[in-house]
Amino acid sequence: MSSGTDYEDRFRRVYASNFQPLLAYALRRAMQPEDAADVVAETFLVAWRRCHELPADAEVRLWLYGVARRVLANHHRTGVRRERLGERLRQRMWDIVAADPGSEVPERLAVQAALARLGEFDREVLTLTIWEGLEPRDVAAVLRVSPAVVRTRLSRARARLRDLIGDDLAPPGHVLDILTAPAPREGQ
Structure with a gap:
């Protein structure tokens, strides 16, 4: 060994x-x-x-x-x-x-400018619904109003935003379509 x-x-x-x-x-x-x-x-x-x-x-x-x-x-x-x-x-x-969102800077700037032209309540209804993903009943709880008021204001805010942005800026399926689509009905 x-x-x-x-x-x-x-x-x-x-x-x-x-x-x-x-x-x-x-x-x-x-x-x-x-x-x-x-x-x-x-x-x-x-x-x-x-x-x-x-x-x-x-x-x-x-x-x-x-x-x-x-x-x-x-x-x-x-x-x-x-x-x-x-x-x-x-x-x-x-x-x-x-997928860099920076490629959508012009569109983002247009959305921000249009959002700034909305009233504070309409802007809050729209952003809570779209950006935060809240349902109208949840937005109503946050803002302490009825869900019916939220649905009405959301519909008007989307229409006004679409008018402010213009149809030519957003191709079909773009984020602006989502922002300005008709408001969902409760339960959908």
Whole structure:
């Protein structure tokens, strides 16, 4: 049975005599020099952990090449997964950028200007309904009026806003259509 010192000495010899050939092997197969350095480091880490299993000196380099080959395959798979993940992330970022509300700045400015021209009560009824997503009965509770008053004022506020904005600014399905659509009936 060998002592820990014997394993350390053997590992040092294996490392010293195989580092350069193993690095050359990895450099020829890795995409980047940094990847080759990682492969060699990981290969020698495996060799250190399995030092008691290292084959005879004449076969140790072949064993290290086998380990390096598996490490390279793992790096390749990891790189492919990383690339796929990166592509998904880039697509999601593009989707967010493409949906940037800043592209609707002129429309937003027109809506803000039109909202400013509405009376305070009508503006509050409209924004509580559209932006906060409240039902007319909920808006009525917030403003302490009846739901019938809210529905009437909401309908008038939408019509007035549509007149102030103009039909030519908003294509069909645009947020302005939602703002100025007829008021929903209670329970719909």
